[in-house]
Structure formats: structure tokens, C-alpha cells
Amino acid sequence: MAVTKLNASDALDLSIELLADLELERIPLSSCIMKAARLARLNGDEEHLSIFQFELSGYPHSPNGVSSDVWRLCKAAGRVRKVRPKGKDGEDDLRAELIETANIRSIVDIEENAETLKLRLSFFQPQPVNIASANPNQFVSAPMRNLRAEASIATNYRDEKATLAARRSFVYSYVLSKHFELRISSAAEDVFEAYRRRIDGFLGVLIPSELRRLDSIRDNLDSSNPEDWANAVHSCRRLLQAVADALYPPAEGTVKAGSGRAVKVGKDQYINRLVLFCESTVKSVVSSKVLCSDLQYIGERLDAVFSAVQKGSHAEIEVSEAQRFVIHTYLLVGDILDLNAEQSASPSGLEPPPLGEREIDEVLGMTAQKI
Structure with missing residues (x-):
């Protein structure tokens, strides 16, 4: 796909806007990825266009896993990491070798899950309680907190936020690199444009x-x-x-x-x-x-x-x-x-x-x- 001068100009403006969106967190990450997909399309970057589409919808998979092409895109997107397999007790098997696994969930799913966990976590915060009893000899205690459930939700929430931060970093790195490429390209185009106009003037007189x-x-x-x-x-x-x-x-x-x-x-x-x-x-x-x-x-x-x-x-x-x-x-x-x-x-x-x-x-x- 050829990148025309008009596309390059639009892409440069879009990269500036998208960098501000990511740096200031003005819009959700899923919306930023939609813009990043458009940036990839304007630049003729088919690979990253596919990656950003899968980031939004989730990476396609089957019960047997993902295809080799999807696995390659997962690696390019930084979705693959090495982990230890679980043992029979559900804990990491420290004696086993590390294996590669890919997070194929969509950004929308991760964002919604993070918001749900945040809301659930807020329920565990201490609330003002007014406890009274008509029996002066009766002692009434405040409701017990489920610390184990609270800790589990907090851990899952931190994991989701870390995943979103990694996804934001990936998108930001891509947009920033394209921004600098487009700035250099735009400068070269401007120099050549001034040269072109001058030579067109000569050609208009000569031939x-x-x-x-x-x-x-x-x-x-x-x-x-x-x-x-x-x-x-x-x-x-x-x-x-x-x-x-x-x-x-x-x-x-x-x-x-x-x-x-x-x-x-x-x-x-x-x-x-x-x-x-x-x-x-x-x-x-x-x-x-x-x-x-x-x-x-x-x-x-x-x-x-x-x-x-x-x-x-x-x-x-x-x-x-x-x-x-x-x-x-x-x-x-x-x-x-x-x-x-x-x-x-x-x-x-x-x-x-x-x-x-x-x-x-x-x-x-x-x-x-x-x-």
C-alpha cells in the first residue's frame, strides 16, 4: 500500500493527537488503539493494523491454541511471556522449565474487568457503622472483613492494571516511532516541494x-x-x-x-x-x-x-x-x-x-x- 503525501500529512497530525491522548490519558486505551489502527492504515503498515484489530477484538484461538501467524503477531505485540507450569497443588512448579504463553484477551475485556475489580474492591473499604444493643451486657462486634477475598481481588486488580500499562506502553512506543518517522519524512517532502516548484517554473518556460x-x-x-x-x-x-x-x-x-x-x-x-x-x-x-x-x-x-x-x-x-x-x-x-x-x-x-x-x-x- 503506497503512502501518499495526503496520507502522510494526515498521519502526522493523527500521531500528534494520539500522543497527547496517551500521555494525558484523555480517552480510554481501547479508543487510543482504534486511532493507532488508523495510523497504521495511513502508513500502509499491514502487520500493526492486524495487531491493533486483534488488540480490540482478542486474538483468535481454538481449543488447540493459536495459529503460527497469530502467535507471531502476539510476539510482535509483546503479548508472550515465559511462566512456570502449575503443579498438582495449583502452585508454580519450580522444578519445571519455563514455557511461553500468550495473553490473547481483548483490551476491552481487560478494561471492563479492571473496572469491575475496582468496584468490588471498594466494597471492602471500612464503612461507618453505628452498632447499638438494648442489652447493656451484650457486646456487638463490627462485621468481619473477608481479608482473603479482599487480597485476591486486590491482586487481580493490580495484574489487570499492569497489563493495561504494558499495552499502553506498546501503543505509545509504536505511535512515537511513527511520529518521528513522519516528521523526518515531512521535512524531506517540504525541501523537495520547494525544489519541485522552482524546477517546475524553469520547465514551464523551457518546455x-x-x-x-x-x-x-x-x-x-x-x-x-x-x-x-x-x-x-x-x-x-x-x-x-x-x-x-x-x-x-x-x-x-x-x-x-x-x-x-x-x-x-x-x-x-x-x-x-x-x-x-x-x-x-x-x-x-x-x-x-x-x-x-x-x-x-x-x-x-x-x-x-x-x-x-x-x-x-x-x-x-x-x-x-x-x-x-x-x-x-x-x-x-x-x-x-x-x-x-x-x-x-x-x-x-x-x-x-x-x-x-x-x-x-x-x-x-x-x-x-x-x-
Whole structure:
């Protein structure tokens, strides 16, 4: 399950709210677990989503115990502990080896039992008693307390409260870890968002028609079809080709590169043309070599994927690999357009006016989409 930008934003807000609920004990633990289940769903965390569902309903079991999958979830939730088996007298058998057992009761059941025990325990508290007798020689005693029953109820109540505290700690640890993950992710998204807007401004001036391709890339990455992932990679290749056509138009014959080697600059040699453009623009030799090396690397990978797609082996492209292609391509295009903006000193250069979200929407011709 992919985590969209909207889901990440909702999840961050939910984690902040849920941490306050747990720290201040504003709502029952069962309600906190419902929110934790939603947090897991927004993050695409299927395992913890199942755990929180079982925390509420109880872990499924049969007379023979629990299945291996449920046992694994019990361990992940901290529900498994080692105990000594009971002897014939009902006491722990100190000579026996420890065995693992899981508490499969639901949080709702534990909460309700704890409240019942608390109420029962209150009945044992000393109450004001007014005892009188008409016989002056008769001594009337206060009602006797059942100390054994009282002690048993108190012990069970402490055990239930300890179980709830452990469950609260488990949920809190999960929410806190997700909160920090989402904060880091949100910071990275904010940095990339600012970068994306700037590069979209350059693309809107240089190749406005290609901005629609970015939206197509986003839609393909959101798909669950491997063919669409391959199409996203292919769109990256076409985007680089469009940038190359605008900055270094194709030509017949060859051109001598900085290394002294003659290279072709035809329609299909878009990487060669971008390399030549960077070599002629970058002032630093080191920066030029780094950027050209990145171009050669991403270009060869894109061409390899394109060839594989043409041969019908596009199913080998994983979504994570397609995402890396998109990110690398976008950053690479940004570096190239930054160079072009630095080179362009005249008003007709590519340095765009400050574009707001509305202006970018007009270039796209649709609601602004984020990759």
C-alpha cells in the first residue's frame, strides 16, 4: 500500500493527537488503539493494523491454541511471556522449565474487568457503622472483613492494571516511532516541494508542454500495474529528451567533446547533447565531471529499461526502482536547468518570474499535482 503525501500529512497530525491522548490519558486505551489502527492504515503498515484489530477484538484461538501467524503477531505485540507450569497443588512448579504463553484477551475485556475489580474492591473499604444493643451486657462486634477475598481481588486488580500499562506502553512506543518517522519524512517532502516548484517554473518556460508528463509519471507510480511503472520510467527518458532538444538541438554528424572524442549529436543521442551542454556551461571542471557522470549513469539505465520494455520484459521493473528513476531524473533535470539559468543573463533567459501555485496550474492546464 503506497503512502501518499495526503496520507502522510494526515498521519502526522493523527500521531500528534494520539500522543497527547496517551500521555494525558484523555480517552480510554481501547479508543487510543482504534486511532493507532488508523495510523497504521495511513502508513500502509499491514502487520500493526492486524495487531491493533486483534488488540480490540482478542486474538483468535481454538481449543488447540493459536495459529503460527497469530502467535507471531502476539510476539510482535509483546503479548508472550515465559511462566512456570502449575503443579498438582495449583502452585508454580519450580522444578519445571519455563514455557511461553500468550495473553490473547481483548483490551476491552481487560478494561471492563479492571473496572469491575475496582468496584468490588471498594466494597471492602471500612464503612461507618453505628452498632447499638438494648442489652447493656451484650457486646456487638463490627462485621468481619473477608481479608482473603479482599487480597485476591486486590491482586487481580493490580495484574489487570499492569497489563493495561504494558499495552499502553506498546501503543505509545509504536505511535512515537511513527511520529518521528513522519516528521523526518515531512521535512524531506517540504525541501523537495520547494525544489519541485522552482524546477517546475524553469520547465514551464523551457518546455511547458512537458509539464503534463510529470503528472503522467505520478499517476503511473500510484498504479499497482508493473506496466505503468515501466511507463513512468519511459516518461523520464522522454522528459530528458525534451530538455536536450530545447537546450542542445539535434544535428547531423559529430561534435568534438571535452575529452577530444567525436560524439554523435543526433535525435537519439540526447545524453551526448546534454553532456556537451553541461561541459560548455559548467565553469568548474570537477562539477562538470560529476554532472556528466550522473548523466551517463542515469541515461544508460533509462535506455536499458527502455530496451527491456520494447522487448516485453517490463514486468521486471519494481515500483521502488521506478521511484528511484523518477527522483534521480528530476534532480538531474533540476541541475541542468539551474546551469542554464546561471548562463542566461539576458531578460530572455530561462530564469522564470516568481510563479505561484496558480500560475503553475495555468501552465499545467489542470489542478496542480505533486509528484
